[in-house]
Amino acid sequence: MNIKIDGIRVDIPEGFTLLEAAKFLGIEIPTLCWHEGLSAWGGCRLCVVEIGEGERKKMVTSCTYPVEEGIVVHTASEKVVKSRKMILELLIAQCPTSRTLQDLASKMGVIQVRFDPKWENCIYCGLCVRICNEQMMARAIGFVNRGNKLEISTPFDKNSEDCRKCGGCIYICPACTLRCQGINQDNVLCNACYNSLQPTCISNEDNYNCWMGLKNECGTCSKEESKNI
Ligand code: SF4
Ligand code: SF4
Numbered sequence: 001m002n003i004k005i006d007g008i009r010v011d012i013p014e015g016f017t018l019l020e021a022a023k024f025l026g027i028e029i030p031t032l033c034w035h036e037g038l039s040a041w042g043g044c045r046l047c048v049v050e051i052g053e054g055e056r057k058k059m060v061t062s063c064t065y066p067v068e069e070g071i072v073v074h075t076a077s078e079k080v081v082k083s084r085k086m087i088l089e090l091l092i093a094q095c096p097t098s099r100t101l102q103d104l105a106s107k108m109g110v111i112q113v114r115f116d117p118k119w120e121n122c123i124y125c126g127l128c129v130r131i132c133n134e135q136m137m138a139r140a141i142g143f144v145n146r147g148n149k150l151e152i153s154t155p156f157d158k159n160s161e162d163c164r165k166c167g168g169c170i171y172i173c174p175a176c177t178l179r180c181q182g183i184n185q186d187n188v189l190c191n192a193c194y195n196s197l198q199p200t201c202i203s204n205e206d207n208y209n210c211w212m213g214l215k216n217e218c219g220t221c222s223k224e225e226s227k228n229i
């Protein structure tokens with residue numbers, strides 16, 4: 001497939017996504033719900049790009065959109081950059097404590113969050129569900145309910161017998177692996193770790209969404225942490 005991406009013409013094998021094509025060219029597109037080795041889901045929309053030209057341009061998620069013969073792709077147009085920043089603002093408002101999101105904000109130049117913080121512990125990226133289903137073959141957790149009642153849980157909210165206590169869901173979760181310590185009620189943007197040689201936050205896993213039962217029940221938490229339980 002011959003495609004044009006940010007003005008560069010390149011041949012990309014059929015079946016590749018626009019994100020993979022961009023990666024092949026060394027063009028960086030921010031991602032959040034995408035992870036190598038897991039199926040693409042297209043949930044967070046952080047990886048949006050514009051395709052087409054003139055009046056017929058439209059936004060698509062690059063992690064799910066397949067390359068097409070002759071397609072023209074803009075990965076960093078003004079509209080794309082603005083959209084990504086707004087999406088990230090919404091995600092940070094949802095879960096300000098996520099260091100992954102805070103680092104992305106620093107990297108992408110997000111300097112404000114115009115939405116009221118919700119202080120949730122999940123951004124519904126679905127990574128935990130996919131790693132559990134696709135890599136651990138456990139299917140121990142999944143999405144339940146819809147709309148503002150949406151959550152990730154085990155069947156009937158009980159400790160799942162299918163859980164292998166592998167810790168994959170915790171490892172991959174952008175909301176619970178590292179907690180940002182530099183925010184407060186008045187300012188939900190931190191901008192410290194990514195911009196500083198000495199990160200202010202170290203691994204802090206208290207109060208995370210652990211699907212494995214009580215904290216350290218499975219032995220995945222660090223020994224240092226477990227002393228304080
Ligand atoms: S710890 Fe349990 S719920 Fe989490 S990925 Fe592993 S099997 Fe799935
Ligand atoms: S618990 Fe974490 S990995 Fe799972 S959907 Fe929420 S933010 Fe994503």
Ligand code: FES
Pocket residue numbers: 030031032033034041042043044045046047048061062063064
């Ligand atoms: S990374 Fe593509 S939609 Fe989330």
